[in-house]
Amino acid sequence: MLSYRHSFHAGNHADVLKHTVQSLIIDALNEKDKPYLYLDTHAGAGRYQLSGEHAGRTGEYLSGIARIWQQDDLPAELASYISCIKALNPNGMLRYYPGSPLIARHLLRADDSLNLTELHPSDYPLLRNEFQKDARARTERADGYQQLKSKLPPPSRRGLILIDPPYEIKSDYQAVVKGIQEGYKRFSTGIYALWYPVVLRQQIKRMFSDLEATGIRRILQIELAVRPDNDQRGMTASGMVVINPPWKLEQQMNHVLPWLHQHLVPTGTGHTKVSWIVPE
Secondary structure, three states, X not given: OOOOOHHHOOOOHHHHHHHHHHXXXXXXXXXXXXXXXXXXXXXXXXXXXXXXXXXXXXXXXXXXHHHOOOOOOOOHHHHHHHHHHHHHOOOOOOOEEEOHHHHHHHHOOOOOEEEEEOOOOOHHHHHHHHHOOOOOEEEEOOOHHHHHHHOOOOOOOOEEEEEOOOOOOOOHHHHHHHHHHHHHHHOOOOEEEEEEEEOOXXXXXXXXXXXXXXXXXXXXXXXXXXXXXXXOOOOOXXXXXXXXXXXXXXXXXXXXXXXXXXXXXOOOOOEEEEEEEEOO
């Protein structure tokens, strides 16, 4: 379908959660000298102008990143993530938001590599232009799920695979599980981070059941809800499913999620959750 544009939603509460988890995983990978691969299956445009036509129309970032990036009591777990925001907005005005590829570019080291895939005909040229001078990065206009077959395992046998599809069609919920299975068969020691929206809770429950049925172990769920589940139109929550999470991630998210919820949802509605879908 290719109608989804992340530029309408850049910097919202779901991005804050996703990029907090992403940056903490990258921090953990950076603790060892050996290089690694960052693979982004649905990379988007790379950067987003918050005053632009799309983000400016929805204003979702105003109840997301705008609420936290200049807080004085910022938890240590958010330091790397917020450093990416400030690097893109050096004058202290929140004009741009980095997508996951730019967060990776900011945090990865000289010997690490980025493989970025995007299919959308408008977003891919923006992504390519953003990274054309970065020798570490390879961009492709291709099916992101195919990268889980063709690009794994990386030579270093270390890597983070971020899977963040638009969920435009119901089959995406099954496609992500199949894609993870394909990747895991080739690279069982990699870290897989899957973002999901909660629009209908039953879809998420089915996806989790399908993940359990794969036989893959060490699957962690991290979720931030801004409203209670309901049957109305719209996303009430979002989450990250992390396979082979760094050992500190569960503790880190248990510490930082209440702070994020407090600042992103001043009314106190919704919930936070860190739990194992499948333990060790």
